[in-house]
Amino acid sequence: MPKELWKGNEAIAEAAVRAGLEAYFGYPITPQTEVLEYLSRRMPELGRAFVQAESELGAINMVYGAACTGVRVMSSSSSPGVSLMMEGISYIAGTEVPAVLVNVMRGGPGLGNIAPAQADYNQAVHGGGHGDYQAIVLAPASVQEAIDLTVLSFDLAEKYRSICMVILDGCVGQMMEPAEMPEMKPVHRENWDWNTDAKMGKRERRILSSIYLDPVEEEKMNLRLLNRWRTIEANEVRYKEYFLDDAEIVIIGFGTAGRVALSAVREARAQGIKVGLLRPITVSPFPHKVIDQLAGRVDAFLVTEMNSGQMLEDVRLAVKGRVPVEFYGRMGGVVPFPDEILNEIHRMAKVKLSADVHPRDAWLERMAHV
Amino acid sequence: MQKEIIISGFGGQGVLFAGQVIAYAAMDSGKQVTWIPSYGPEMRGGTANCTVVIADQEIGSPLVKNPPLVIALNLPSYDKYEPMMQVGGTLVVNQSMVDRGAKRADINTVFVSANEIAEQIGDKKLTNMVAVGALLAALPEVTIETLEEALKAHLPARHQHLLPKNYEALRRGFESAKEQLAVIV
CATH class of the missing domain: 3.40.50.920 (Rossmann fold)
Incomplete structure (x- = not known):
């Protein structure tokens, strides 16, 4: 594909579409809004799901629900909005479903401002949500990298049933650079052994939840996450x-x-x-x-x-x-x-x-x- | 080779698009390029600027503190960027919007009556293209022909009929700057 001049935020949106994004849920916030704006036009054009939720809390829980069905799903926001999503992110981690989340970081803490910042590193890398979980976090420095890493984030999220965050600052989100888009990938649903679907009565019931009332069972789940993380650490450093x-x-x-x-x-x-x-x-x-x-x-x-x-x-x-x-x-x-x-x-x-x-x-x- | 350009003016003067046109031309000539706008909570009539960096290799910082090339479309931009310019740089000033001469002798200041030239061509909105044309006189890495091609290739279909006037604006700005730079050199 020839190089085109892409704005970071719009490039991420189009890259997600080409990676097979089937559902996007979000809420506007500067300096990320172009992701949402672009997808509000592009997703319906392709017959895919786009919802501007009533809040970030709504958006992340829609992501959670869609992720349980095994489709490629994404949300995007900027710092204060991502803070609002933290509860949902922890639930997604606890349920071991794949989801992609983009954070175009801005100045903080609090409402802060809309200028470029990287102050959500600890939130993204060292938790943010409650409980023992770790997320894969990718940090693009250019528009081309933003495209490539958005595509990669869906693969990694699915491969490890993990949250994959793409964190960039307002600079990368707002800047334009020549970049090459990947080919359009047809929407493809893997035949996972974990996702919920409409096959009631045709096979054993699948339950997706982050509730493990028995501490021993919860600890087993924690160990599973940790062992998976060791595999990620061994294979995915870039x-x-x-x-x-x-x-x-x-x-x-x-x-x-x-x-x-x-x-x-x-x-x-x-x-x-x-x-x-x-x-x-x-x-x-x-x-x-x-x-x-x-x-x-x-x-x-x-x-x-x-x-x-x-x-x-x-x-x-x-x-x-x-x-x-x-x-x-x-x-x-x-x-x-x-x-x-x-x-x-x-x-x-x-x-x-x-x-x-x-x-x-x-x-x-x-x-x-x- | 690396060149940094800041284009600044009032919102509505076509500052961001002027930068994009240069970015497209640089991209089409096989160069690396970044374009980044100021994106504060601005509104129409407020100030707007963008930074364009053109290079042969992977571009580091997309922002520049001491630019070698600046277009100032209004007085606040002139006042802001004149002291920040690199020694030996070229500052294109829209003479139609300023009421003072140059304060610095160690840079080339090119005065172009961009508003009047645009109006003579028949469209006030061409002010930015006159100024871009003037800048090209100090940016040999992007030829006026490449920029015209870029305009043609990237201007939406509904605006294609405006191309001849845009070309004229570019050339008028270019000629005006070339004459002044020839005197300076």
Whole structure:
């Protein structure tokens, strides 16, 4: 297919359609509304289900119901809206049905603003809903990646009967880039052994629920989820490397923070500083192993995020104190410029770094001018 | 090669579309490109801007702090971006909407009476295309022919009859800027 200029949000919507999306339920919120708007036109055109629900709570429970029937189903929202969906997300996890959820993150907490942010990392990666569950979380940094990862999210969700979240910030949602759409895939319903359908009396009854009143049974379910997660961790980690071969300093950043860092890395390289970039594509499962390996041969890490250092803690777990891990973040909807990250690279290349101070505390002191 | 462009003006002046046309032309010439709008809670009459980045390789930051190329379609945009420009950059100013000269001598400021030129061609809405034409005089990576092709290829069918006037707007803007840049250089 030839490349077309696609807006991130609309690209996600069309990619979902081409991946066989049969039902979409959502509620408008900036900077995500174009997903809903696009599908409100596109889905009925194809005879598929589109509902603008009365609320996010309504939307996620419609997703839950549709997921139980085994069709490809999706919702999308932005930070405050995703918070409202958390109860439903936990129920979907507890029922072990596949669903795709897109979060085009904005500044927070609370109502915040509509500018790009990455402050829902912890909510997406480390829970959000109650109970022991983990979601697969993909973090595109470009429109093409948003398309590819949306398609992938349906496959992963089904393969592991899991929630698959695509988290991006308002930048990726609102920007236009040349991108290639996949071929239209015909709607295809797998012959699952778990979904509810209209075959009453023709086979043994199937029950889908997140209720396990017997704690021993619930624990068995928890173990099943955990073992499944180990398989996901072993098979589904994805990331992109830039200039890592001879890197002495490695920047780690996802989504827009990652691509802004790429500009800084190129500039630093042009100045002769050996710096590279690791951009996680799956932030859950997290690329622990590659960071663990890098920690054995590089001098220092710099984590850049559009939040207060949420992924930073996961990087620190992987580095295990072997080399300094520094942090640079912007919050509240502020997108860093490359020169800010370049300044950090210059600082790291010049001064002796200490592992005694927590990187967030040191960064806070450097942020005193804001 | 990487070039960053900011286009700024009042909502309704065609700021976002001007950026998209450049993005289409860059894409059709096989370049990498990003287009990103300011998307605050703006309304008609408020300010709007977009950033276009054109490059040969994977684009990092879609936003730029010190742009080398700017189109300012109104005075607030002129005031905002003039101090932010990269030394040696080119700033296209819509002279019809500003009442002052350049404050900086280390950038090329090109004044184009975009409103008047558009009105002479017969459609006030062509202001943005006059300014885009002027910018192309400082952006050799995108030729005026490529941009015309892009307009033709991506303008919806119901607007195709406007193509000749759009071409004229581009050329008038381009000529006006080329004359001024020739004097500067």
